[in-house]
Amino acid sequence: MKEVSFIRQNIEKWKEVEKIVEQAEQTDPDRLATTYTDITSDLSFSQSHYPTSRITIYLNNLAFALHNSIYKSKKEKRSRIITFWTKEIPLVMLNSRKELFYSFLIFAISVFVGVVSTMNDDTFIRLILGDGYVDMTLNNIRNGAPMAVYSGAPEVSMFLGITLNNIGVSLYTFVMGLFTGFGSGYLLFKNGVMLGAFQAFFFQQGLLGESMLAIWIHGTLEISAIIVAGAAGLTLGNSWLFPGTYSRKVAFMKGAKRGLKIVIGTLPIFVVAGFLESFITRHTHLPDFIRLGIILLSLIFVLYYYLYLPKTLRYELPEKKD
Structure with missing residues (x-):
C-alpha cells in the first residue's frame, strides 16, 4: 500500500484518536484499550513499510500519549456493568x-x-x-x-x-x-x-x-x-x-x-x-x-x-x- 493511500484511509480515525487522548479522563477504559490496540497496529504497519516517514513518528507519539492516558485512567466507572x-x-x-x-x-x-x-x-x-x-x-x-x-x-x-x-x-x-x-x-x-x-x-x-x-x-x-x-x-x-x-x-x-x-x-x-x-x-x-x-x-x-x-x-x- 502506498503511503498516501495509507494516510487517506486512516487520517479521520487518527484525528478521532487525538480527541480521545484529550478527553481520556472521561473516556471508558475499554474504549481506550481498544483504541490503543488499533493505533499500535497502525504504528507497526507504518514502521514496517515507511520506517523513516513522518507519519511513523506521528503514530509513535500518538501511541505514546494514548499509553500514558490508559495508565492514568485505570479506575473503572461504577456504571460499567450497565x-x-x-x-x-x-x-x-x-x-x-x-x-x-x-x-x-x-x-x-x-x-x-x-x-x-x-x-x-x-x-x-x-x-x-x-x-x-x-x-x-x-x-x-x-x-x-x-x-x-x-x-x-x-x-x-x-x-x-x-x-x-x-x-x-x-x-x-x-x-x-x-x-x-x-x-x-x-x-x-x-x-x-x-x-x-x-x-x-x-x-x-x-x-x-x-x-x-x-x-x-x-x-x-x-x-x-x-x-x-x-x-x-x-x-x-x-x-x-x-x-x-x-x-x-x-x-x-x-x-x-x-x-x-x-x-x-x-x-x-x-x-x-x-x-x-x-x-x-x-x-x-x-x-x-x-x-x-x-x-x-x-x-x-x-x-x-x-x-x-x-x-x-x-x-x-x-x-x-x-
Missing part, C-alpha cells in the same frame, strides 16, 4: 452485523433443508432426531399430550440442565470459529436442520400450530441466541482469515475479543430461555393469547436489542470499535 449491556454489546453487534446476517442466512437455509427433507423422506426424521425420540413423541401424541416431553422432569433440574447445555452449545459454536467460518457454519446448519425436521414432523401429525405455540415460548430466545453465537464464531473465523491491513495476530485478537463479547451477551438470554422451557412451556393448557404474547414479547426484545438498538448507538464510538 453500559456493558446497554452500549458495548449493541455496538459490538453493529460492527458484526454482516456476520449476524450470514449466521441467520445459514440457519434459515438449513431449516428449509430440514423441512424439505422430512416432507420427502419418511426416514429422515428418525435419522436426525433418533428412533427413541420419534417413538416417544408418537406415543405422546396418541395419548393426547404431544408436548409431554417438556413435563417429564422436575422444573429446577430441567432448568439447570437445559441452560448449561445451551450455554455449552453457544461457546462451542464460537470456538469452532477457530476453524474458519466453516466450523461455526456447520454447527448452525446442523441445528437448523434439526429444527426444520422437528417442525415438519409435527406438521405431518397435524399439530404444527400447537407445537409452535409451545416450542417457540422458549425457542424464540433460544434460537435467536444460537444464531447470535454463530455470528460470534463467524467473527472469530473471519478475523484471522481476512486480517485486512492488520497483522494476522492482531486481527485474530481483535476478532476474538469482539466474538467473546457477543457470546457473553447471549448468556442471560439462554438463562431466560431455559427458565421458560422448564417452567412455562410445559403448561400447554395456558390460553393461546398468553403463549402467543410471550412469543411476541421475546421476538420484540430480540429485534430491539440486536437490530434497532445498535443502529441508535452507531455514532457514539468510532467505526472500528470492537
Whole structure:
C-alpha cells in the first residue's frame, strides 16, 4: 500500500484518536484499550513499510500519549456493568452485523433443508432426531399430550440442565470459529436442520400450530441466541482469515475479543430461555393469547436489542470499535 493511500484511509480515525487522548479522563477504559490496540497496529504497519516517514513518528507519539492516558485512567466507572449491556454489546453487534446476517442466512437455509427433507423422506426424521425420540413423541401424541416431553422432569433440574447445555452449545459454536467460518457454519446448519425436521414432523401429525405455540415460548430466545453465537464464531473465523491491513495476530485478537463479547451477551438470554422451557412451556393448557404474547414479547426484545438498538448507538464510538 502506498503511503498516501495509507494516510487517506486512516487520517479521520487518527484525528478521532487525538480527541480521545484529550478527553481520556472521561473516556471508558475499554474504549481506550481498544483504541490503543488499533493505533499500535497502525504504528507497526507504518514502521514496517515507511520506517523513516513522518507519519511513523506521528503514530509513535500518538501511541505514546494514548499509553500514558490508559495508565492514568485505570479506575473503572461504577456504571460499567450497565453500559456493558446497554452500549458495548449493541455496538459490538453493529460492527458484526454482516456476520449476524450470514449466521441467520445459514440457519434459515438449513431449516428449509430440514423441512424439505422430512416432507420427502419418511426416514429422515428418525435419522436426525433418533428412533427413541420419534417413538416417544408418537406415543405422546396418541395419548393426547404431544408436548409431554417438556413435563417429564422436575422444573429446577430441567432448568439447570437445559441452560448449561445451551450455554455449552453457544461457546462451542464460537470456538469452532477457530476453524474458519466453516466450523461455526456447520454447527448452525446442523441445528437448523434439526429444527426444520422437528417442525415438519409435527406438521405431518397435524399439530404444527400447537407445537409452535409451545416450542417457540422458549425457542424464540433460544434460537435467536444460537444464531447470535454463530455470528460470534463467524467473527472469530473471519478475523484471522481476512486480517485486512492488520497483522494476522492482531486481527485474530481483535476478532476474538469482539466474538467473546457477543457470546457473553447471549448468556442471560439462554438463562431466560431455559427458565421458560422448564417452567412455562410445559403448561400447554395456558390460553393461546398468553403463549402467543410471550412469543411476541421475546421476538420484540430480540429485534430491539440486536437490530434497532445498535443502529441508535452507531455514532457514539468510532467505526472500528470492537
